[in-house]
Amino acid sequence: MNWRLKGRKKMVQFAKRRESMEYTIHSMHQIMESLTNKELISFGGGAPAIEAYPLKVIQEITQSVLKNEEKAVQAFSYGPTIGLPSLRKAVQKNLLSPNGISAEIDEIMITAGGIQGLFLVGKLYLNSGDVVLVEAPTFIHAKMVFDSFEVELQSCPMDKDGLNIKVLEAKIKKYHPKIIYTMPTFHNPTGISMSIKKRKQLARLAETYDVIILEDDPYSEIRYSGEKVKAIKAYTNSKNIIYANSFSKIFSPGARLGYLVADSEIMQELVEMKLATDTCTNGLTQTICAEFFNKGHYPSHLKNICTIYKSRRDVMAKAIDLYFPEGTKHTSPDGGFYIWVELPEKLDGRKLLPVANEEVKITYSIGSDFFVEENNKGSQYLRLSFAGKEEHVIEEAMKALGTFFKSKL
Amino acid sequence: MNWRLKGRKKMVQFAKRRESMEYTIHSMHQIMESLTNKELISFGGGAPAIEAYPLKVIQEITQSVLKNEEKAVQAFSYGPTIGLPSLRKAVQKNLLSPNGISAEIDEIMITAGGIQGLFLVGKLYLNSGDVVLVEAPTFIHAKMVFDSFEVELQSCPMDKDGLNIKVLEAKIKKYHPKIIYTMPTFHNPTGISMSIKKRKQLARLAETYDVIILEDDPYSEIRYSGEKVKAIKAYTNSKNIIYANSFSKIFSPGARLGYLVADSEIMQELVEMKLATDTCTNGLTQTICAEFFNKGHYPSHLKNICTIYKSRRDVMAKAIDLYFPEGTKHTSPDGGFYIWVELPEKLDGRKLLPVANEEVKITYSIGSDFFVEENNKGSQYLRLSFAGKEEHVIEEAMKALGTFFKSKL
Numbered sequence: 001m002n003w004r005l006k007g008r009k010k011m012v013q014f015a016k017r018r019e020s021m022e023y024t025i026h027s028m029h030q031i032m033e034s035l036t037n038k039e040l041i042s043f044g045g046g047a048p049a050i051e052a053y054p055l056k057v058i059q060e061i062t063q064s065v066l067k068n069e070e071k072a073v074q075a076f077s078y079g080p081t082i083g084l085p086s087l088r089k090a091v092q093k094n095l096l097s098p099n100g101i102s103a104e105i106d107e108i109m110i111t112a113g114g115i116q117g118l119f120l121v122g123k124l125y126l127n128s129g130d131v132v133l134v135e136a137p138t139f140i141h142a143k144m145v146f147d148s149f150e151v152e153l154q155s156c157p158m159d160k161d162g163l164n165i166k167v168l169e170a171k172i173k174k175y176h177p178k179i180i181y182t183m184p185t186f187h188n189p190t191g192i193s194m195s196i197k198k199r200k201q202l203a204r205l206a207e208t209y210d211v212i213i214l215e216d217d218p219y220s221e222i223r224y225s226g227e228k229v230k231a232i233k234a235y236t237n238s239k240n241i242i243y244a245n246s247f248s249k250i251f252s253p254g255a256r257l258g259y260l261v262a263d264s265e266i267m268q269e270l271v272e273m274k275l276a277t278d279t280c281t282n283g284l285t286q287t288i289c290a291e292f293f294n295k296g297h298y299p300s301h302l303k304n305i306c307t308i309y310k311s312r313r314d315v316m317a318k319a320i321d322l323y324f325p326e327g328t329k330h331t332s333p334d335g336g337f338y339i340w341v342e343l344p345e346k347l348d349g350r351k352l353l354p355v356a357n358e359e360v361k362i363t364y365s366i367g368s369d370f371f372v373e374e375n376n377k378g379s380q381y382l383r384l385s386f387a388g389k390e391e392h393v394i395e396e397a398m399k400a401l402g403t404f405f406k407s408k409l
Numbered sequence: 410m411n412w413r414l415k416g417r418k419k420m421v422q423f424a425k426r427r428e429s430m431e432y433t434i435h436s437m438h439q440i441m442e443s444l445t446n447k448e449l450i451s452f453g454g455g456a457p458a459i460e461a462y463p464l465k466v467i468q469e470i471t472q473s474v475l476k477n478e479e480k481a482v483q484a485f486s487y488g489p490t491i492g493l494p495s496l497r498k499a500v501q502k503n504l505l506s507p508n509g510i511s512a513e514i515d516e517i518m519i520t521a522g523g524i525q526g527l528f529l530v531g532k533l534y535l536n537s538g539d540v541v542l543v544e545a546p547t548f549i550h551a552k553m554v555f556d557s558f559e560v561e562l563q564s565c566p567m568d569k570d571g572l573n574i575k576v577l578e579a580k581i582k583k584y585h586p587k588i589i590y591t592m593p594t595f596h597n598p599t600g601i602s603m604s605i606k607k608r609k610q611l612a613r614l615a616e617t618y619d620v621i622i623l624e625d626d627p628y629s630e631i632r633y634s635g636e637k638v639k640a641i642k643a644y645t646n647s648k649n650i651i652y653a654n655s656f657s658k659i660f661s662p663g664a665r666l667g668y669l670v671a672d673s674e675i676m677q678e679l680v681e682m683k684l685a686t687d688t689c690t691n692g693l694t695q696t697i698c699a700e701f702f703n704k705g706h707y708p709s710h711l712k713n714i715c716t717i718y719k720s721r722r723d724v725m726a727k728a729i730d731l732y733f734p735e736g737t738k739h740t741s742p743d744g745g746f747y748i749w750v751e752l753p754e755k756l757d758g759r760k761l762l763p764v765a766n767e768e769v770k771i772t773y774s775i776g777s778d779f780f781v782e783e784n785n786k787g788s789q790y791l792r793l794s795f796a797g798k799e800e801h802v803i804e805e806a807m808k809a810l811g812t813f814f815k816s817k818l
Contacts, residue, residue: 115686
């Protein structure tokens with residue numbers, strides 16, 4: 001039974017998948033309520049900085065696209081379900097090759113954002129009752145997508161260098177998952193990156209146990225320090241690795257663009273799944289985004305946004321060290337948007353959230369929302385996003401939040 | 410087993426839904442092969458005329474949107490999953506109220522095109538094994554969407570004024586469908602419109618038998634003759650009527666915009682289904698489309714495109730009368746894009762398609778593709794779309810096609 005409909009009058013019954021989504025839907029609503037409360041300073045969301053949208057360039061490009069009749073017609077017509085060739089080529093050249101992924105054009109599909117990529121892979125592979133193995137903790141929105149296929153979610157702990165491979169292999173043997181979902185670089189929510197050794201091990205496990213690795217990689221371009229690491233997909237020819245990415249963090253979320261990379265036989269099937277979901281992706285933003293890359297704007301834009309985010313990360317990490325209670329631990333990610341904070345044992349981030357909302361007008365994501373177990377596991381953790389706020393706001397808010405936590409010890 | 414993978418090596422197994430989509434996927438591919446063959450003059454697709462895109466106005470609006478910082482930021486940010494309020498209000502005022510549908514803002518959701526609306530309703534309601542009742546014939550792409558939920562499709566014959574209600578009621582009693590899918594106005598593929606009496610009867614059946622009526626209405630705005638008829642949803646307060654529409658035919662298909670109208674409790678659930686599919690709809694085209702309506706461009710644009718299409722319909726209908734073999738029957742729709750042609754008994758539209766492709770370089774949609782039975786039912790029918798071709802092309806091609814059919818008698 002759905003919590004919103006309890007006690008309401010009879011309606012035509014919803015599908016069973018609604019029931020298996022119930023817990024995550026409820027969590028997401030509590031999150032959204034806190035995040036959309038305009039009276040709070042939010043470090044909870046995953047949205048990029050508005051200052052990081054390339055609006056000026058987009059304005060120029062859009063004007064020239066709409067003045068060119070051929071391009072304008074293409075932008076407003078039905079397009080191929082797999083995506084516009086110009087954008088798929090731009091992905092191949094600017095995003096895949098530099099990251100060690102060799103893919104043909106027919107192995108790349110444009111999706112309507114990153115989440116749709118995960119959804120389409122689920123749609124192609126997942127039956128009710130199948131097992132999906134995820135990281136503990138994992139991205140809550142991905143969890144919601146998997147829930148909608150009525151699967152059993154199992155999780156595997158992470159070390160400082162990513163998934164614990166030994167536990168993972170034992171869990172594969174025990175649960176026979178259809179898909180292992182991982183975000184190996186600048187993981188959401190922890191910021192952790194998987195070591196090269198583990199990437200190779202994971203690729204081998206995919207072959208040995210005939211399981212799909214769904215590699216979700218929306219943050220890897222946004223690196224501030226450390227050496228670039230190739231994607232898992234770059235270390236193997238296995239057809240069992242499907243790579244998903246998004247333009248939301250490197251271009252803009254409202255453009256609703258992402259991409260999938262898979263072996264061409266699998267890709268043909270993913271395309272059918274998209275055709276049966278929403279026909280094709282928006283032609284206008286595909287055309288604008290393709291021009292953005294093809295006219296060479298990306299390198300300087302990426303450099304610019306990394307400079308913005310690096311400084312915000314540095315300020316946040318330093319402020320946590322300075323102001324949070326003794327015994328607080330946190331990750332120091334080389335990229336991405338998030339710092340994962342472990343509070344001293346006595347503090348419960350979940351219970352304290354409404355109090356922090358009330359007393360210091362600050363909100364954050366609760367660690368327990370990122371675990372698949374339906375209890376309060378992980379409630380000593382918080383996820384803080386440094387992406388969306390200017391340095392002085394981060395500094396002041398971390399001081400207030402740290403002081404708040406100290407007062408609750 | 411999937412026809413493309415027969416004999417290929419072992420891969421991770423696809424979900425069962427892929428199997429139930431097999432027949433329609435195969436048909437759609439044959440259709441696409443013929444439609445995308447540049448050497449053929451195609452009357453097969455459902456795309457609007459390129460001349461009917463309001464490109465000039467879009468260019469002006471887009472420029473002003475991108476120059477306005479607030480609007481530009483909105484266009485490129487994550488937006489509400491239910492859609493931008495400005496576009497939902499535009500739908501309410503310009504498209505629903507004039508058609509007799511009274512809906513609150515929270516009962517309207519923007520979707521990524523019309524197909525996504527059908528998909529989301531399926532996602533909320535359909536379990537494997539459920540029955541969906543469709544019209545015979547029905548829209549093939551909708552059939553593909555329902556197939557992906559592993560349902561049993563049953564069909565009900567249509568009269569000249571829409572669904573045969575007597576047979577429908579008997580089928581409801583026999584099969585207990587979860588959803589009845591109908592396109593009551595300028596039906597695809599037949600062009601038929603349902604009478605007001607039957608609309609009211611259908612609305613009553615939805616309540617009596619507790620079944621969802623999914624009313625798909627992408628063509629109703631495009632009327633050339635006859636009196637405007639209100640939507641089924643306008644004749645009832647029943648929560649069991651869910652209304653789906655698209656901006657593809659009245660604005661542009663590449664903008665990927667559509668909308669759903671449902672009771673607010675059901676709408677909240679449809680929003681969750683979208684959140685778990687693709688997060689939210691494209692912000693840029695939502696913003697442009699909202700401005701298009703809110704700045705008052707729609708009435709003159711609609712008048713303009715109806716003039717274009719009416720003339721094409723007239724030319725096609727006349728040419729069929731003139732050139733097709735004796736005994737040919739066809740519908741004369743008051744709107745929409747399609748004429749449904751019944752060939753004399755001796756001619757098989759399915760078998761003759763490759764021959765017509767070869768001999769007269771013309772392609773069309775085969776009637777049998779619009780029936781849910783997996784045999785050649787309906788192969789004496791063709792669907793001809795007059796939307797995309799200029800009058801002289803229609804005239805010449807119908808002459809050639811008619812002469813071709815005569816030669817095969």
